[in-house]
Amino acid sequence: MNIAILSGKGGTGKTTVSTNLVKILKASYIDADVEEPNGFIFLKPDITKKEEVKVIYPLVDDEKCIMCGKCAEACQFNALAKTKKDIILFEKLCHGCGVCEIVCPVGAVHYEERTTGVIEEGLSEGTVCKRGLLNIGEPMAVPVIKTLLKKANEGINIIDCSPGTSCNVVNILQSVDAAALVTETTEFGLHDLKLAVELVRKFNIPFGVIINKEINKHNIIRDYCKNENINVFGAVPYSREVAEIYSKGKMLVENDKYKKIFKNIASEMEVVISWN
Structure with a gap:
């Protein structure tokens, strides 16, 4: 079972909640916030596996190309542009759909691979931890996310999502069975929670x-959830103690008071979500 932990905005404590729930549920942890994964700061796994994520991109053979421009006309992502002298490629805009190769009348287009990120896997006191890392300067995170989620384990997987409601989150939600939305009791928190709920x-x-x-x-937040008939799994109190614990890269569940809070949250989740 894949359970997504997401939030309408950044900074709500999504990773704090995700990593601590992993320990309570004895689940696997998947950090799908590939642009800024930070769950490993808390779980501190020993990395045992690394795998590069590759995507395809087109190359135009100048000797075969007749400069008809059909490849550029067919590209929906503006990754190819026809000039007076050449076909220009913007490889980071390419989605690898293959249409440019199909429409080329002289077979001047072929594909090669390039690396856009890496998948890392390790163990933290018996907990399986995985994360995707998007290479600096890469604009598209989805290929890394899809590769990461294909390697989800059996049992319960807590998926730490990207913040917001972007296409990154949409692609994650296509692979999950349930979700927990993390928010804070501010007007900004409520505004973005509504987007996440929708x-x-x-x-x-x-x-x-x-x-x-x-x-x-x-x-x-509680008023909104009551009016919308949304279950509140629980709450982590506003506390200097909490801030001091996670600012040192430690787990809240190492403290008995917060361990009890996360156990209660997990119990409420089990009422709504069938673990099987």
């Missing part, structure tokens, strides 16, 4: 909300 509902998967940095139980 997205998850489109996928028709069971979900609930986890409130981070909660000051009191009478707040705009």
Whole structure:
């Protein structure tokens, strides 16, 4: 079972929640926030495997090319452009769809591979941890995300998603069975939570909300969830102690008080989400 932990905005504590739930549920951890993965800071796994992620891109054989420009006309992503003297390739815009090779009347287009990122895997006290790392300067994270999720283990996988509701998150949600939305009790948190809720509902998967940095139980997030009939799995209190723990790269569940909180959250999740 794949459970996505996502948030409408960055900085809500999504990775903090993800890594601590992994320990409580004895689940595998998958960091799919490939542009800025930071879950390994807390779990500290010993890396045992690395695999490059490659994508294809077109090359035009100048000796065969008749400068008809059909490849550039067919490309929906503007990765090819026809000038007076040449066909110019913007390789990082290419989605590898293959249409330019199909439409070329003289067979002047062929494909080669380039590396866009890497998948890393390791163990943290028996916990299987995986993450994707997008290479600096690469604009498209989806190929790394798809490769990462293909390698999900049996059992429960906690998937630490990218923040927001971008195409990265959409691609992750296509591979999950349930979701937990992490938010904070601010107007910004509520605004972006609504976007995340709308997205998850489109996928028709069971979900609930986890409130981070909660000051009191009478707040705009709980009111919204009550009105929308959304389950609140639980809340992590606003606390200097919490900030001190995770700022040192430590796990909250190492503290008995917060371990109890995450156990309660996991129990509420089990009511909504069938582990089998």
